[in-house]
Amino acid sequence: MSVTDELLANNALYAKSFAGPLPLPPAKQLAVLACMDARLNVYALLGLREGEAHVIRNAGGVVTQDEIRSLAISQRLLGTTEIILIHHTDCGMLTFTDDGFKDEVQQDTGIRPPWAAEAFTDLAADVRQSIARIKADPFIVHKDAVRGFVFDVADGRLNEVV
Template sequence: MSVTDELLRNNEAYAAGFEGPLPLPPSKHVAVVACMDARLDVYRALGLREGEAHVIRNAGGVITADEVRSLAISQRLLGTEEIVLVHHTDCGMLTFTDEEFAATLRQEVGAEPEWAAEAFADVAEDVRRSLRRILDDPFIPKKGSVRGFVFDVATGKLAEVS
């Protein structure tokens, strides 16, 4: 049995105890942008329940055009007002450089993508870079509460980046 089939079986148990539907707009009016890291269960780590917050995730928890797109839709069409960024310790993005990744792709695929890998050497500094990208973007309207954190994968604790 594939892992996907195992997850589908898990979903049957989830659906058996499911109570829905909830309203579409997030009831806590918050959007979280976090790394895709498997160890970061955003709902549990932030005490979120279904229906409360948009959750946007990618490699690194960085802000590229696609996160701006998601945040613009989240705020403009679905009423979120606060943004929470979460990077984390021991991130895979610390283990390589954009140039190394591009070189691997050139060698193995014979082509280079239009996107950069968005790797970084300092987690807190990349949180600050991500915060700046949000604050500088004209399409994200609500910037009264945009805060960034580093999740410690050893302790489960969030530390704010100032």
């Protein structure tokens, strides 16, 4: 049995106690942008319930064009006004460089990725850069409530980047 099949069995159990449909717009008018890291259970670590916040995730929790797309849709069409950014300690993005990653991919495939890998060396600095990318973007409407945090994978705490 594949992992996917195992998780489909879990889903059948989840559906048995499912409460039913909720409204489409996020009830807390919030969008969270976090790293894809497996240890970040975003709903649990923020105490979010189904229907409360958009959750956007990628390698690093960085802001690229696709996160701008998601945030613009979230704010313009679905009414969110606050943004929480979450990076975390022991992040994989701290373990390589863009050039090194691209070199390896090029050696393996013969093609150099045309996109940035978005590696970083300083968690807090990259949270600040992510906030700066949002503040500088012309398509995001609400920029007054954008706060960034580093989640500590050792103790489960969010520490704000100021």
